[in-house]
Amino acid sequence: MTQPTPPQQPTDGNPFAQQPAPVPPAAPARDNLALGVVAAVVVALVTAGLYGYILKATEREIGYAAIGVGLAIGFAAGKGGGANPILPIVSGVLSLVAVCLGQLFGVALIMDATEASVTLTDVLTEYSDLVVTIWKESFDAMSFLFLAIGAFAAFSGAKKAVA
Numbered sequence: 001m002t003q004p005t006p007p008q009q010p011t012d013g014n015p016f017a018q019q020p021a022p023v024p025p026a027a028p029a030r031d032n033l034a035l036g037v038v039a040a041v042v043v044a045l046v047t048a049g050l051y052g053y054i055l056k057a058t059e060r061e062i063g064y065a066a067i068g069v070g071l072a073i074g075f076a077a078g079k080g081g082g083a084n085p086i087l088p089i090v091s092g093v094l095s096l097v098a099v100c101l102g103q104l105f106g107v108a109l110i111m112d113a114t115e116a117s118v119t120l121t122d123v124l125t126e127y128s129d130l131v132v133t134i135w136k137e138s139f140d141a142m143s144f145l146f147l148a149i150g151a152f153a154a155f156s157g158a159k160k161a162v163a
Contacts (some may be wrong), residue, residue: 022053036081036158040091043076044069044098048105051098056113061145069102070095070150074157077092095154099147107135 047069054065074091081087108131112120123131 023148040077048101051102052105058110066146066150070153074154076163078158091154092151
């Protein structure tokens with residue numbers, strides 16, 4: 001009968017050299033729908049304001065800005081809420097809302113800049129129907145394209161943020 005042989009020690013004197021490294025425990029899956037939605041709403045409001053200021057500064061729509069709005073919303077939703085399958089859809093819808101609000105805010109800022117006697121608060125409260133009318137008249141095929149691109153960026157950004 002043969003005796004089992006103990007494992008051989010490495011020649012450099014380190015008894016732990018041939019053992020595999022310990023594997024850290026896996027991080028718990030984070031799937032918090034409420035946190036993802038709240039993060040996406042906050043980012044949507046902030047990016048809508050930024051989009052409005054970009055529209056005022058350039059006095060035209062910029063597709064990259066709509067993509068940035070969508071990516072920021074999707075990234076916030078994905079990082080805050082995890083891999084919940086509803087978050088990409090919520091991100092896409094919030095991106096549509098944020099880009100539309102940004103366009104409306106941009107029109108209001110442009111109206112405020114052209115009328116010296118009217119403040120931004122007056123434009124947003126007393127002349128809100130005029131802001132919406134001007135926004136509707138300026139809405140064209142490119143506006144729809146920017147909305148769609150922003151929504152797609154938000155959808156894919158929410159999926160890639162958890163990957």
